[in-house]
Amino acid sequence: MSIVYGRRYDTGELCAIHIEHGLIQHVVPAWTTGRATDWPFVAPGLFDIQINGHSGIWYSHAGLTSNQVLQTLTAYFAHGVTRLCPTLITAGHDALAAGFAALREACEQVPWAGHMVPGFHLEGPFISPEDGPRGAHPLEHVRPADWDEFCQLQEIAGGRIKLVTLAPESPNAVAFIRRAVASGVVISIGHTAATRDQIQAAVDAGAALSTHLGNGAHGMMRRHPNYIWEQLGEPRLYASIIPDGHHLPASVVNAIVKTKTPYRTILTCDASGLAGCQSGFYELGSGRFELLPDGRIVIAGQQQLLAGSSLATDTCIASMIKMSGVSLRDAIDMATRTPARLLDQPQFRLQRGSRADLFLFRLPPDATRLDVVATIACGEVRYGSIAV
Ligand SMILES: [Zn+2]
Structure with missing residues (x-):
């Protein structure tokens, strides 16, 4: 005891x-x-649905080992995180297969890892090829939604892929969404330039979330209708946001939380593999990046185009409170209860019978x-x- x-x-x-x-x-x-x-x-342990790595280890990089995965998971305990969804982004089929195999091996290697990882998040490759919506995902690996390919990946992952981010305008997306939802996978809309009708068709088919709403978008777009308004105004969609102080201005964070309410807003850090690293320049497979002293990661040589976050979920909670004025309770609930509800996982609480996942912190x-x-x-x- x-x-x-x-x-x-x-x-x-x-x-x-x-x-x-x-x-x-x-x-x-x-x-x-x-x-x-x-x-x-004291609060229930944080649950982040979108984590790309830590300490220089990227889940999407070739040669990922199960021991590296365990190293990253351990690092997140220092941030109060007790559950997270390791996320693989757009890559070739073999690379995704190898990544999911390593993630699965880690979950099966030690029980605590299996408990920490309720599911994997596949972000891409069935996304928009357009500059802007595509974000930092490599164009050469963007492809139409392919249910057979997904089933192969799901088998390699041991059935652990629980969340898929795709673009509704991807060819075959609506049929894909129906089958995925029927199989128990949650579908999120993201990295998209979809029309109103395409978004509505995706939601009708069962899409339940918008991935990092307000990011992964064109720099310039029509005032309305556009895919940000359409997702913001669709009451059936949850929204995840990255309130790290860099990805979204306070007014947008406020507008999303007020519209979706904390019940349907999910706080994620979308931390890259550079989380926990020192500021400086990094040469990665997909290019040269700079981690700035304030935590922003940018494509080297400029300071406008963000290429992920180096900040973890705990930092996002503090900046969310500062930006939007939400209560500590709401900020924590958006990083614990709301993601658990979306993914049909237990909502750990400070009450008798709950799994003892919790963290102590000062603010x-x-x-x-x-x-x-x-x-x-x-x-x-x-x-x-x-x-x-
Ligand atoms: Zn993304």
């Missing part, structure tokens, strides 16, 4: 959480003779990131210390 003491992220009340056999056994009130605000906050005024004190996954301390 271990006991975690903290200040509930949702109510601010001090509590003692009793953990045994990987589960929360009791949550009882706690008292302090000091100041309640000296206690760290000083004007902090740019959460100061993570400890992370517990399945009842085990994976980062920091819970000693008081």
Whole structure:
């Protein structure tokens, strides 16, 4: 039996959480003779649906090994993350197959990795070939939606691909969406230049999410209708956003959260393989990039075109609060409960019977990131210390 003491992220009340056999056994009130605000906050472990790697390891790079995957997963405990979806972006079939094989091997190698990874995210290759919507995905590997190819990848992944981001205008997309949804895969709209009708057809077929809404888009577009408004105004779609302070201005973050509400807004960091790396220039397979001191990753030689984020989910929570004024509770829920609900996974809570995935953190005024004190996954301390 271990006991975690903290200040509930949702109510601010001090509590003692009793953990045994990987589960929360009791949550009882706690008292302090000091100041309640000296206690760290406690919240369910963060759940990020879009993570591309860490520490210089990219899931999409050739030669990925299961041990490298485990190294990245361990790194995310330091950010309060206890569940994440490793994400492979547009690549050739063999590269995707090798990537999914390594991810699967990691999940089957040690139980904690399997618990940390509820599913994989395939972002591409069935996306728009246009500059802008395509983002940093390599054009030569963009291709029409192909259900047979997906089934091969799903088999290699051991059935673990739970989320696919595609463009509704990709040839065969609507039939693909119907079959994927029927097989239990969640479909997200992203890296798209779709028309209103194409978006509606995708949603009618079962698409449920917009991937990093407001990014992966043309620099200039018609005022309306356009694919951002159409997704924003479609009540059946959840939206994921990257509130790292760089990908979206505060006004857009605000507009999306107000429209979708925290119930349908998912906070993701979309961290690249350069997360956790020092600032500087990096030569990667797809080009030369610069990681700027403020955490932005840009195509080397300019500072406008973003090529991913180096910041993790905890930083996005702090900047989300700063940008939009949402409560700590809502910001955390958008990175825990909402993604779990979308992917039909259990919503871990600070209550009896829940899996003991939680983290302790401090949030000083004007902090740019959460100061993570400890992370517990399945009842085990994976980062920091819970000693008081
Ligand atoms: Zn993307």
